[in-house]
Amino acid sequence: MERPITLRVAIVHHWFVTRGGGERVAECLAALFPQAELFTLVAAPPGLPDSLKNRTLHTSFLQKLPFGTTHHRHMMPLYPAAAASLDLRAFDLVLSSDSGPVKGIRLSPHATHICYCHSPMRYLYDGYEAYRDGMKGLTRAIFSATAGYVRRRDLASAAKVTYFLSNSNYVAARIQRFYHRDSRVIHPPIDLHRAVIAENPGAHYLAAGRLVPYKRTELMIEACNRLGRPLRVSGTGPEIARLKKIAGPTVTFLGELSTVDLWREYSQCRALLFAADEDFGMVPLEAQACGRPVIAYGAGGSLETVSPTTGVFFPEQTAASLEQGILDFEGREASFIPKTTQLWAETFATPVFLRAIRDFVLEKLPSAANEIVPAADIDRIAGAS
Numbered sequence: 001m002e003r004p005i006t007l008r009v010a011i012v013h014h015w016f017v018t019r020g021g022g023e024r025v026a027e028c029l030a031a032l033f034p035q036a037e038l039f040t041l042v043a044a045p046p047g048l049p050d051s052l053k054n055r056t057l058h059t060s061f062l063q064k065l066p067f068g069t070t071h072h073r074h075m076m077p078l079y080p081a082a083a084a085s086l087d088l089r090a091f092d093l094v095l096s097s098d099s100g101p102v103k104g105i106r107l108s109p110h111a112t113h114i115c116y117c118h119s120p121m122r123y124l125y126d127g128y129e130a131y132r133d134g135m136k137g138l139t140r141a142i143f144s145a146t147a148g149y150v151r152r153r154d155l156a157s158a159a160k161v162t163y164f165l166s167n168s169n170y171v172a173a174r175i176q177r178f179y180h181r182d183s184r185v186i187h188p189p190i191d192l193h194r195a196v197i198a199e200n201p202g203a204h205y206l207a208a209g210r211l212v213p214y215k216r217t218e219l220m221i222e223a224c225n226r227l228g229r230p231l232r233v234s235g236t237g238p239e240i241a242r243l244k245k246i247a248g249p250t251v252t253f254l255g256e257l258s259t260v261d262l263w264r265e266y267s268q269c270r271a272l273l274f275a276a277d278e279d280f281g282m283v284p285l286e287a288q289a290c291g292r293p294v295i296a297y298g299a300g301g302s303l304e305t306v307s308p309t310t311g312v313f314f315p316e317q318t319a320a321s322l323e324q325g326i327l328d329f330e331g332r333e334a335s336f337i338p339k340t341t342q343l344w345a346e347t348f349a350t351p352v353f354l355r356a357i358r359d360f361v362l363e364k365l366p367s368a369a370n371e372i373v374p375a376a377d378i379d380r381i382a383g384a385s
Contacts, residue, residue: 009036009371010088012096012105015072016040016047016057021282022118025167025188026097027051028354029116031381032361032372033095039086041079041101044069060085074139076123077146080104080153093368095361100124103157112365116165116186116357119279120158120178124151134213155179163364165357167280168301174279184360187304188280189353192346193383194263195289197338204230204252205295205326206269208262208283209276211237216275216297221247222319223273223326231273234265266290271311271329274302275322281305289345291338295325305348310341350382 011033013026027049030036038057048057060082062068062075075082083104088094094113096102100121107113123131124147135143155178164183166172172183207220217239224231225248233243234254244253257265263286266272272287272294280301284294288310296302298313306313314325355378361368373381 007092007365007368007371008090009033009093009095009368010039010091011036012039012086012088012094012098012102014041014098014100014102016043016049016052017069017072018047019049021188021280022097022099023047023049024191024282025116025118025353028189028350028382029095029097029357030055032354032358034373035371036095037091039088039102039105041082041086042069042072058086076150077142079150083157093361093365093371100154103161104153107160111162113160113162114165114361114364115161115163116167117171117175117183118167118188119171120174121154123147124154125178126174163360165360168304170300170304171279186353186356186360187348188282189350189382190282190285190289190345190348192289192349194260195286195342195345196263196267197291197342198267201270201292202268203270204232204268205271205273206232206234206265206287206292207273207275208234208265208287211235211239211243213239214276215239216317217243218246219275219317219319219322220273221251223323224248224250226319226323227326229326232265232269234262262286263290266292271295271333273322273326274306275317276300277317278302284311285345285348288341291342293329293333293336293341295322295329297322307344310336310344351378354378354382 011030030052038055041060042062043059062082079101083102084106086105088105089108092111094111096115098115099118158179164175164181165186166175166183167188169185172185175181175183207217209215211217230250232252232254234257236256266287267290269292274284274294274296277300284305287294294306294311296306296311296313297317298315312325312329314321358372
């Protein structure tokens with residue numbers, strides 16, 4: 001009797017520093033392969049999901065540098081060397097959750113590398129000029145001098161990936177544009193166990209997310225200022241002082257909320273406002289999971305996460321366009337049914353993601369059947385991860 005083939009499996013994620021959609025993807029990949037070892041550039045306790053805290057985790061030399069976990073985003077020139085320091089040549093199957101740096105890990109020439117790409121690094125490609133223009137002094141000089149080198153290393157690493165997965169059709173087009181590679185779209189998972197439809201939601205709008213420039217939170221504030229509509233803003237970030245200066249009396253800043261409190265805010269809002277050009281965007285789906293409609297900028301991932309029956313799109317990334325979007329929504333607010341909205345969000349649930357990843361892995365590498373969890377266990381691990 002032949003012995004079953006045993007593969008060594010590794011899961012790689014760019015960094016575990018804060019919790020977000022990328023960390024959720026990595027957590028789900030690890031749940032599918034309970035014996036897999038984990039690799040990352042840097043890790044800090046707040047960014048490591050509870051389900052992974054007892055797993056074997058390897059980090060790069062960035063972990064040992066002063067401020068390595070707190071200032072990792074400023075260490076871009078070191079990313080290629082840090083990724084190459086992760087030696088995975090003993091592994092047969094590697095699944096990476098990546099927004100850029102870790103495609104350059106060291107692999108055996110016979111290994112299968114499946115990269116779930118959240119996005120090619122915007123600051124190296126189509127967002128290069130905007131990011132550089134926002135920098136000053138020495139930071140700008142170092143970025144300008146090293147970005148070309150990091151970009152070349154990123155392109156070389158992308159060419160060695162066996163298969164690409166993308167989190168949206170929008171990102172799939174960017175992968176094709178910059179890497180000249182095809183990818184299969186598998187939307188990332190949302191965790192629905194906190195989703196509740198409120199019987200009597202409030203009269204206020206909600207903006208949620210990190211307060212950074214590309215989120216365009218100022219558009220939501222300006223629109224609500226002009227219309228006199230109440231707006232609650234969840235999150236913190238470098239933009240907060242500027243945003244507070246332009247906020248009118250109807251705008252309330254909530255700060256950084258716990259997960260429980262954030263989901264309560266989702267359920268209680270009149271609608272979520274979303275002005276970013278996102279690669280995917282988890283926040284609109286989380287609001288829809290609570291039955292709340294979304295007023296979103298009609299570009300990027302929002303075109304895939306918001307449907308005509310669950311929200312309204314505004315065509316231009318301006319306060320005036322958003323203002324008109326709010327008025328359009330209010331003119332047909334009664335047509336948005338909370339349960340219909342929630343059912344749409346459920347098509348992005350964690351079990352859907354896990355099954356899609358499992359099917360893809362076994363399609364490309366049938367010998368992984370002995371390492372991946374059985375199909376019958378998907379619902380169980382979806383609840384545990």
